[in-house]
Amino acid sequence: MAKDWKLPRKGSCRCGALSIEVTVAPMMTAACHCRGCQKMASSAYSLTMMVPEDGFAVTSGEPVLGGLKGEEVQHFFCPSCLTWVFSKPKRLPGFVNLRSSMLDDTSDIAPFIETCTEDKLAFAETGAPRSFEKFPGPDDFGPLLQAFGEWVAR
Ligand SMILES: [Zn+2]
Numbered sequence: 001m002a003k004d005w006k007l008p009r010k011g012s013c014r015c016g017a018l019s020i021e022v023t024v025a026p027m028m029t030a031a032c033h034c035r036g037c038q039k040m041a042s043s044a045y046s047l048t049m050m051v052p053e054d055g056f057a058v059t060s061g062e063p064v065l066g067g068l069k070g071e072e073v074q075h076f077f078c079p080s081c082l083t084w085v086f087s088k089p090k091r092l093p094g095f096v097n098l099r100s101s102m103l104d105d106t107s108d109i110a111p112f113i114e115t116c117t118e119d120k121l122a123f124a125e126t127g128a129p130r131s132f133e134k135f136p137g138p139d140d141f142g143p144l145l146q147a148f149g150e151w152v153a154r
């Protein structure tokens with residue numbers, strides 16, 4: 001990730017029916033090794049870009065809810081190809097967790113933190129400089145945002 005982050009950034013699901021646009025730089029990037037992400041991403045971990053909701057737009061298609069419903073996070077999928085595109089954590093209103101791999105240009109995407117390493121598959125490496133066995137606590141959040149800003153500007 002570079003500090004001259006190119007904006008706006010466009011992205012889409014696997015089939016292209018659902019497209020999105022990001023107009024604000026991310027506040028955090030992450031890889032999550034939790035079992036839920038392993039299953040929903042059909043992979044070793046999920047990739048996340050946390051962006052303010054007012055810097056994120058669905059530009060075509062109507063996302064549908066999927067994944068584990070009724071939990072603290074709403075997961076949004078393409079209605080046609082059922083790709084997991086973004087999530088909204090209810091405990092963090094005003095933010096969207098976009099799956100970074102949806103972006104058209106992923107050349108500068110990298111996770112700053114990795115979470116739930118206690119569930120990490122043995123081979124899985126993300127290169128993230130900060131690791132958490134579970135999720136960072138509420139008190140970690142401010143310092144982490146600051147550290148992310150410095151990391152992006154490095
Ligand atoms: Zn699709």
Ligand SMILES: [Zn+2]
Pocket residue numbers: 032033034035036037038046116
């Ligand atoms: Zn997860």
